[in-house]
Amino acid sequence: VGLFGELDTAGVLENVTLQNASVTGGDDVGLVAGTSNGTLRNVTTTGTVTGNNRVGGLIGTTELNSVLTESSAAVNTSGSQRVGGLVGTAGGIVNTSTANGTVTATGQYAGGLIGESQGTIPVTNTAASGNVTGTADVGGLIGRTNATVRNSSASGVVNSTSGDGVGGLIGRSLAAVHDSSASGAVSSTGGNSVGGLIGNASADVTNSAGRGNVSSSTGNEVGGLVGRLEGSSNIRDSHARGTVTAAGSDVGGLAGTIDTGNATRVFATGQVEGNSAVGGLVGKNNGGTLSDVYWDKGATNQTNATGSATPTGADGYGLVNDDTPAERMQGEAATAFMSALNYTTTWNTTRGYPVLQAQATGTEQPPRRVETIDATDASSAQTEQVAISITVTAADSESTDGFVITVRESDGLSGLEDATAVTDQDGTATFSFSESNANSYKPTFGVAGDTAVSTTANITVKEGAVRTYTREDGTNLTGTYIGSGTPDDPYLANSLTDLQVINKNATTRDEHYQLTDDINASATIESWNGGNGFE
Known part of the structure; x- marks a missing residue:
């Protein structure tokens, strides 16, 4: 159902604007087309779409030979499952496009741009800013993807009412994610694997960031970047800055759970709270390797990198219960204390924490000199x-x-x-x-x-001595003397403390001292030993 029920392989639609339109149908519903195997370029839509399965603000389903590029949708889209702000189910090319409408699904696979990306053609240069609600596999950009995602972002609020796989960018990712970010808040009231960027990741995540706050009222595996990193997948050159709050277990500033993969050149700075297995970086580490990773102890309020310990290769800075950003992670100091990060090709220093060069806005304040x-x-x-x-x-x-x-x-x-x-x-x-x-x-x-x-x-x-003496009233005094205590090189005394500590023992009383300053001793009668003064 749409302006075109089906756009076939030979179909080309370019430079079209469809405003304030409304479409209602069952499966494969979009403002422009229900299904497409053709080409759409520079197509813009606004309005509302309501359907059941495979529902999109532009197209319900794009097939293998389809091309969708340089297009946008400001459409409020709702359905049961596979609901996306731009495309419900994507099987072809989707790139250089945006969506900013609200997406609501009563079931799974809901995304601000794409509900489910079933093909393997990478999704590149895309963005979504609308709020997204669904059950399982819910993401600010894509609910579930088999395709690699590059140079993409999401900023809308993401909420799941039940089910696993909830992320600020992607709910469930079965392919790599590169150079991408999410900044919207992410919340779940009934599932596991909740992350600021990806809920459940089964492939590598590189050069990416999770900035939104993450919360889960009942579930486990909750992280500032990834809820659960499965298998031997890796996280590299990435960071998480949002707060992470969960009532369950396996809660980390970067990842809730890591299986056997690696986390390398990453850091986390958001406050972390959970019930058990809580870490500044990782909640539960099932055998993964952490190397050249950092966390702000004060900002995360976590002493350990993981829920069980701090492995070699993890460095925490700052003090727990001090939410002031750790100085060693700020400005040019980061180049010394977070030296594994590549500040030539990948990261930039700022007045605050480092930022990824690919995601720098140009408004960051440079470090002080x-x-x-x-x-x-x-x-x-x-x-x-x-x-x-x-x-x-x-x-x-x-x-x-x-x-x-x-x-x-x-x-x-x-x-x-x-x-x-x-x-x-x-x-x-x-x-x-x-x-x-x-x-x-x-x-x-x-x-x-x-x-x-x-x-x-x-x-x-200089040669000398430091001695401690306890007065009869229990006060400890430490006397410091330059010299060697001989007639030719006496210890030099210049305070009431120095005078009293001479009485430490028979040896000290038998050594030689020289008074180097005039001393007012009236305090001894006023407060020493109940007014008895020197011993």
Whole structure:
């Protein structure tokens, strides 16, 4: 049922607009054609379509030799199953086309663009923005697909009332998905395998993103990108940013469940909540391999990468219960701490988390740049804690907080090996450490991801001693002395604490000290040992 009941192989329809039309029928229903084995190019439709099975805003069913390109539908489409905003069931070429009408199915296979793609010809350069409702195999772009999907996106809200396979882009994918994304919210009230991009994936997913929030009130296998990754399928160079909330088990920021496939060069940053087997990246790992994968511990609120542990190859940054984006995953710092991502060909740094180059909008703010970096000098006694301040100024009068400062060369200071610190609102980061070997040191500091600027501190560690003493009232005091305690090189004392700690034991009382400052001792009578002062 349609303007044409059937468009055969020789049929060509080009440069046609059909507005405010309404069609009602049974099976194979579309505004333009019920079935098509011909060519449609630059065809635009608006209106409503109601049918039963294989119902589309443009065509009910496209067959093997059909071509559908450069076309669009703003049609509210409803039926029982295989309902799509553009095509109900697709068997031929579908590319460079869009749909933005509401799609409603009482059964399975509902998609914002295509209800079910039965052929193997790739679906490329397509987009859908309408809201989609169905039962099983429901997707913002395609409900169920046997065809590879490339360079496609969906932004509508996706909802399933029952059944498995619910995704922001595809409900159930039996072929690879590349360079694609979904940003609409995804929810299920009665099924498993729910994902921000794909509900159930049985093939590879690469260079793709799930940005919408994902929720399931009863089901399992719920993930920010993929609900369930089946068999030996892989996820590569992809990310998930939406919140993931489920009442069931196997819940992850990236994937709910991974079978035996791999996840490589991926990250997740959305908050994750579930009943059991909950992870910042993967809820349940059935034997898959995680390599060069990252998650934001604070943003996901998950300590572990998977529901059972954190395997080698997974790095989490930030702190649980701190929803501030992890500094190590922001700006140029990501190039240092998420170094497995290819920032030349695949990813771009931004002021926030990295983005895929193929999906960059051009509106992302570039990372802040550092103008200068300076370090304070310091001196201490052996084993005394010492603090070094590193201060940065940002280019173009930008804010100076949140820069990650790394130790590029510790110069033998064990307390600075692999250390990092983050600048505060004044642009200052502080490193605290102690060193047991007396010597002069020159550690070098830099900004993570920025090789253009660095600074060196002069650290002098003198021979001395650090001692702890407990007063009669239970207060612990730590005295720090430079010197060796001999008549020629006495310990230098300059505080009330230093004076009291001399009383530690017979050995310390027998050593030599020199007072280097005038000291007001009135506090001892006011508050030490109930007013009894020194011991």
